[in-house]
Amino acid sequence: MENGSSSYDGPVLECRNLCISYFTRAGEIPAVIDFNMTLNQGESIGLVGESGCGKSTVAMAIMQYLGKNGAIVGGEVFYKGRDLTTFSPEELRQLRGNEIAMVYQEPMASLNPSMTLGRQLMEVPLCHEDISEQEAYDRAVKILADVKLPDPERIMKVYPHQISGGQQQRVVIAMALLSNPSLLLLDEPTTALDVTVEAGIVELIGEIAGKFNTSMVYISHNLGLILATCDRLNVMYSGVVVEHGSVDEVFDHMRHPYTKGLFGCIPLPGADKTAHPLVPIRGQLPLPHQRPPGCYFGPRCDFFEAGTCDQEGLGMTEVPNEPGHTVRCRRWQGIDWDSYQPEGVGAGEMEAGEVVLSIDNMKKYYEITDNSIAAMVKGNRVRHVKANESISFEARSCETVAIVGESGCGKSTFAKVLMGLETATEGKVMFNGKDISQEEVQSRTPEQIGSMQMVFQNPFDTLNPSHTVGSQLARVIRKFGVEADKDKIDARVMELLDLVKLPRDFAKRRPRQLSGGQKQRVGIARAFAGNPSTVVADEPVSALDVSVQAAVTGLLMDIQKTYRTTLIFISHDLSLVRYLADRVVVMYLGNIVEQGTTDEVFSPPYHPYTEALLSAVPIADTSIEKKRIILEGNLPSVTNPPSGCPFNTRCPRKIGAICETEVPPVYEPSPGHQIACHLAVEDFESMQPVIVQVDEPANPAAE
Amino acid sequence: MTDQAISAPRRESSLLRLVKGAALIRESWVGMVGLAIIVFWVLVALLADVLAPFPPNATGAAMTLPGGPAADGSSVHWLGTDHLGRDILSRIIHGSRQVLLYAPLATLCAYIVGIPMGLAAGYRRGLTDDVLSFIANVILSFPVLVLYIIIIATIGASGFNIVIAVTFASAPGIMRIVRGLVLDLRNREYVFAAETRGESAWRIMMIEILPNARGPLIVDSCLRLGYVIITIGTLGFLGLGLPPPDPDWGGMITETRSFITFMPHMVVFPCLAISSLVLGFNLLADGLREVSLRD
Numbered sequence: 001m002e003n004g005s006s007s008y009d010g011p012v013l014e015c016r017n018l019c020i021s022y023f024t025r026a027g028e029i030p031a032v033i034d035f036n037m038t039l040n041q042g043e044s045i046g047l048v049g050e051s052g053c054g055k056s057t058v059a060m061a062i063m064q065y066l067g068k069n070g071a072i073v074g075g076e077v078f079y080k081g082r083d084l085t086t087f088s089p090e091e092l093r094q095l096r097g098n099e100i101a102m103v104y105q106e107p108m109a110s111l112n113p114s115m116t117l118g119r120q121l122m123e124v125p126l127c128h129e130d131i132s133e134q135e136a137y138d139r140a141v142k143i144l145a146d147v148k149l150p151d152p153e154r155i156m157k158v159y160p161h162q163i164s165g166g167q168q169q170r171v172v173i174a175m176a177l178l179s180n181p182s183l184l185l186l187d188e189p190t191t192a193l194d195v196t197v198e199a200g201i202v203e204l205i206g207e208i209a210g211k212f213n214t215s216m217v218y219i220s221h222n223l224g225l226i227l228a229t230c231d232r233l234n235v236m237y238s239g240v241v242v243e244h245g246s247v248d249e250v251f252d253h254m255r256h257p258y259t260k261g262l263f264g265c266i267p268l269p270g271a272d273k274t275a276h277p278l279v280p281i282r283g284q285l286p287l288p289h290q291r292p293p294g295c296y297f298g299p300r301c302d303f304f305e306a307g308t309c310d311q312e313g314l315g316m317t318e319v320p321n322e323p324g325h326t327v328r329c330r331r332w333q334g335i336d337w338d339s340y341q342p343e344g345v346g347a348g349e350m351e352a353g354e355v356v357l358s359i360d361n362m363k364k365y366y367e368i369t370d371n372s373i374a375a376m377v378k379g380n381r382v383r384h385v386k387a388n389e390s391i392s393f394e395a396r397s398c399e400t401v402a403i404v405g406e407s408g409c410g411k412s413t414f415a416k417v418l419m420g421l422e423t424a425t426e427g428k429v430m431f432n433g434k435d436i437s438q439e440e441v442q443s444r445t446p447e448q449i450g451s452m453q454m455v456f457q458n459p460f461d462t463l464n465p466s467h468t469v470g471s472q473l474a475r476v477i478r479k480f481g482v483e484a485d486k487d488k489i490d491a492r493v494m495e496l497l498d499l500v501k502l503p504r505d506f507a508k509r510r511p512r513q514l515s516g517g518q519k520q521r522v523g524i525a526r527a528f529a530g531n532p533s534t535v536v537a538d539e540p541v542s543a544l545d546v547s548v549q550a551a552v553t554g555l556l557m558d559i560q561k562t563y564r565t566t567l568i569f570i571s572h573d574l575s576l577v578r579y580l581a582d583r584v585v586v587m588y589l590g591n592i593v594e595q596g597t598t599d600e601v602f603s604p605p606y607h608p609y610t611e612a613l614l615s616a617v618p619i620a621d622t623s624i625e626k627k628r629i630i631l632e633g634n635l636p637s638v639t640n641p642p643s644g645c646p647f648n649t650r651c652p653r654k655i656g657a658i659c660e661t662e663v664p665p666v667y668e669p670s671p672g673h674q675i676a677c678h679l680a681v682e683d684f685e686s687m688q689p690v691i692v693q694v695d696e697p698a699n700p701a702a703e
Numbered sequence: 704m705t706d707q708a709i710s711a712p713r714r715e716s717s718l719l720r721l722v723k724g725a726a727l728i729r730e731s732w733v734g735m736v737g738l739a740i741i742v743f744w745v746l747v748a749l750l751a752d753v754l755a756p757f758p759p760n761a762t763g764a765a766m767t768l769p770g771g772p773a774a775d776g777s778s779v780h781w782l783g784t785d786h787l788g789r790d791i792l793s794r795i796i797h798g799s800r801q802v803l804l805y806a807p808l809a810t811l812c813a814y815i816v817g818i819p820m821g822l823a824a825g826y827r828r829g830l831t832d833d834v835l836s837f838i839a840n841v842i843l844s845f846p847v848l849v850l851y852i853i854i855i856a857t858i859g860a861s862g863f864n865i866v867i868a869v870t871f872a873s874a875p876g877i878m879r880i881v882r883g884l885v886l887d888l889r890n891r892e893y894v895f896a897a898e899t900r901g902e903s904a905w906r907i908m909m910i911e912i913l914p915n916a917r918g919p920l921i922v923d924s925c926l927r928l929g930y931v932i933i934t935i936g937t938l939g940f941l942g943l944g945l946p947p948p949d950p951d952w953g954g955m956i957t958e959t960r961s962f963i964t965f966m967p968h969m970v971v972f973p974c975l976a977i978s979s980l981v982l983g984f985n986l987l988a989d990g991l992r993e994v995s996l997r998d
Contacts, residue, residue: 025730419899420899421895421898421899441898441899441900441901442901444901446901449899449900449901450900453899453900454895454896454899456892456895456896457892458892461891461892461893462892462893462896463893464893464911464914464915465915466914466915466917467910467914476900479900479901479902480900523896526896530900
């Protein structure tokens, strides 16, 4: 079946000094330089790096699918001992999908929306092997069961849009495994998914390697996921591998300053925020045609030494006593990590002031009218989407309140009500002593608008590409009546740019000349232009690379503390929230399931949903053990939410019929810490922490 | 005015951007050919008085073949004369003025009407969208020619009325394009940002949304210019174009089409003139699209 190649026992994949370039209008752009990798049967290797570091290009080169303007300009890729560039197009066609399979980031884009899943799955063996329809069908059903999809026979008959994102990604993985490939390439397979769904997929991927003896290349920007799935990893930076080694070696004894920096940027949900401060890497990723001579990380490295680090011809050196652990740095032996104490992003403790924002029993329902005849006959033409159900909490000045939840939990709707883009259906939103729940933004005064502003999620969308940065900031200043005089406005624009640590000449630039992190800084400047008392930040850093994430987060917190602003921080990232929030509100399906101070929420007793969320967060630390809770089922639809407790359909701690019939009471273990759950007090009291730091003699720093 | 404070630097650089953007067309071979054809016709129109060997309405020997001698014996009718003995080359040269005046004017008017309609429909949605889309659909459901005949027959044939007719028939199509673009752009976060700071709908539509829709609209306007040229030719052919005796490409075809079997040159050359100009605009549109998709 494997075309006689099963007798081959060398490495499945070998890249030797691989160099890949793209040819564009601006000339040749080297995307990957001097890439080496040896992948044995059944082994999985991770490729880690920030966007633009060449991870996906490597995968495309392995598939020989670089497109019209990409080419391998040096080195070789061997698949089972044979140079891939010598394959004919027909041989490549046989290879792809059969011997080498790939799973992409966006499951909806990988599946054909106009074909049933069964058809698409059967296509793979029918195309590559000479088998009957029935055989192909049976294989497809079996593989769907293997990727743990419930009711495979039903899945075979439906179209992609009829199943959830997590299920779609399982189908894509099933499709990749169908012809029993020797090599599986996974390109950010969980990035588009919610964290609780991601946990399930990651578990599945971990099992695959053992079960199918498939070799895997796992591409991700998330070190925590690599830890959970891979044996070895390559850390890439700007087209080169800077460090390579086994997962344990690299995670516990990293040698390259970039790897060190990358770990410093990642928030760890278990860690105490003072013991493990967030340390941003300064500067930004160089563009491929602006790479510095010598070490590409040089300009951002704290250990840069002129004359050593800027010399060309930098190769990988092996770490003694650790075979297979290589690092691309000339100075790694000379770095004294123990005395290296970088300045972390820390929120100095600040005394919270008076209540600025008080939300009392706020509800937001959307009406959807069904104009079908059936609905008219039944009389249920108007249905309600309960986006927010009785939201109550308070935010004080200088306080950061994090609203946490997965997509569809109503976080963004809540932000819209606050901003006046929607009005509340019921309840009160008291802001600076006035109820604004029924006031649309048009009927608010400029002071009211200016004192509540928003930082948006998508840096590529947050600024208008047609106008300069300066003119966009100036418009806000004028609109809120902060300044009216032209010179004063200009001066204020400069002040704002200084505030977000951007050079002043950025005022004349257009958004497309800025990087993602810089745009987000402008977005923050814009929100703070009207001297707001409250800023709503809707996932402000989730679209940024980790090294930039830490810097932008730090900046946001600094400004907040300076101006004693109330920050409503909307996020799905629990580990980040741990670092910057004073209080946390956990939402599920429009309901608040738990709220309290950060320490209260992150330690037991938990709401079962909070517990599952905490367990799902991938953690890039080998010394941490966590309880594994994988949520079953899908997020219920908001048009038809479950009765009783909204979480009852997926809750691992469900106690019985009461969860389905009665709205849970609020359990208050300590004043202010509220958990909406039916569990008995004893159950709450016997809960164990989800994330446990395993004591290691090597790491006595944690008291 | 404070408005100028922020618009002054923007205007300067957007002009620069336009020039830079226009320069990109050099990278498209197709676009350059299109541009060359258009520039050629523009020059012809501008220099018509110098280039045309005869006055456009002067009559001489009727139905002279191309290259035939003129009545004065010294000059030549390079493209022959028509059934009334008028020099075809001179009439084509002078006719280009009419086309290049009324086609861009009509297109511009159609955009001036269509863009606000599309902006309003796409941004407001709801009832505004329903009403405007309904009107657009009604107009678009008429066969265009019937529409033209009705309009021109009602208000009379003149250059100005052609502009009105073209505007009336093209604006709904433009409205639909703009509406589609706006439906996408209105969900951008910078539009939300503008809404959350209480900007007026007017400002959001004109300043936040419209500039970002310009790319596809520029390409569309080139294509549309080509269609309008055909339309003006068609109107001329139907006798609804510019009133005689001034030269009009469509009119030249219709006046001489009964002689097509034995004197084809009288019809062929005006046809070629129309096609080449339309081709020029279409190629330019292709080139613009190619260049804009490349980054």
